Amino acid sequence: MYEKRDFETALELITALSPLDIDHWPRGMYVFRGLRSTKFGLVPSAYRSQSEISARRMWTGHGGVSGGRQVFYEIKMLWSFLEACDASGLQVTGDSIQVRQLLLDAMQFVWNPAEWPPTELLPALATAQHHGVPTCLLDWTRRSYVAAYFAASSAARESESDGELAIWALRVDMHEQWEKLSLLTMPGGTTANLAAQVGLFTVSGIKATGGENFVSTAIEYQDDVYNNLIGPNPGLIKMTLPVSEASELLKLCADLGVRGSVLFPGYEGAAREVIDLAHAYPSFLPKPWPQ
Template identity: 60%
Template sequence: MAEVKLKDCYSARELIDYLSPLDRERWPRGHYVFRGQPCASYGLAPAAYRTNSFFTPNNMLGRLGKVQAQGQVFFEVQVLISFLEACDGSGIQVAGDSTELRQLLEQPDRYYIRPSEWPPKTVLPVLATAQHHGAPTCLLDWTRRSFVAAYFAASGALRSTQQQSHLAVWALNIHNHMAWENISLVKMPGGTSANLAAQAGVFTVSSIKATRGEHFESTALEYQEDVYRHQSEEQPGLIKMTLPVSEAGELLRLCSDLGVKGSVLFPGYEGAAREVNDYAYANLPNPFKNESFSGAK
């Protein structure tokens, strides 16, 4: 299998210059989407497929043994049901919600029997909203804007309570996504979520490659053949750019200079507060790395 193209950057300015959308030779318009991660060692696996987080299928169902394919579907259905019930309690309308969707989630037996058919297109708008507000789903976030990915890598690295040496920005070539076999590119209308629109967000989703009764173990996107099938030397399928975490503050400041900041990416009070906290993490000495500027948890 082909490998990820690696680009190690040593300064925030070097990474910003490398990511510049004005470089059409490196980044042909519409050919790549981007993802920022606070730790370069993290793989490209959606939250619902991870095993090292708190809210996972293993923690929820592991007492029953290894999680099987239908158990993975059960976990993801329960997350969506819980998310919609919480939105009901808050009086929040969710894009894509409907009576038909509620009935599907109440009676999902078809997908327990044929896990590879999950998730159906009907649930994608709700999945997208849940994903953009922190619920674990089978979607993996990407953005069409390279500097947005840089912002999330820098902000995440500064906020992280874990020790890491490098952050990462990934670039995925989607030019031939219609030929992918096991991965789908999901584009949702901007009205699905204000955050989605502001962040120019898109998603990838991988099929559950297991049948009912089989143990399900996800394959991170960087190990999937679809990603590399139509790449060329000039247009790699997947690029991983790294930067020392010590440069995260400067990267965040450069993103802000370019108009990519919390108040823009998270419209509303949440974004305004996030921008204040970003300023603190990027500019102030902070011996309590796990505390926000406001002291809130």
């Protein structure tokens, strides 16, 4: 099971996350993910059955979600993303005539879900994932402070001030021994956001036949992350902080140079930073200009 570490203040957490503490964070051993609530597990967006957009909702009234139907849903999401990019004149990293044909001939994956996703589609899936399309990929970052920013920014925007945010640390130095998960590192040119966030992904495959009922297992409950470890460092760590400290955590991240305009190059990041500032510093909100 994962190791849990609770913190009371933002300063305590940000100090514990320091990459200079190589005893706790040996270089290259861990990747990080920040979430606005400890209630959320490490589940890819395409597998979240309660989401507004999900395979379960697509197949409502059709007898549930089998492995094949889950794959069909994911293919539909990716194909729709590529078509929308076509309409906008946007190039998607890894897209090609061969990729499009692979999607058109996708019934082979519907009948054999264990073969999904094929390597050829991973760059397009990574781009789609990083822009909010549900996929079987889960975002991580190699920088602990980036994960802290995402947890703090999303938690600060919530109206409820109780509960706890979470930052997960996943050990990946033994990822080649994983059986149900895989680690995916994409070139920085895949998307500007991916490069700025030093992002990478875990890929969750479907361990069901085309007709078998599909049930996803959150990463924190998968044996891969706990087996074959060498040394004392845990396979998975969950760090928590009261949501009431989210604004202070945002300020500390900004002091360290981790802010919206840096992690999201372009207008989106500039706007995000303004919203973050408004949450971190209520007095920042615009007031009538003095006469």
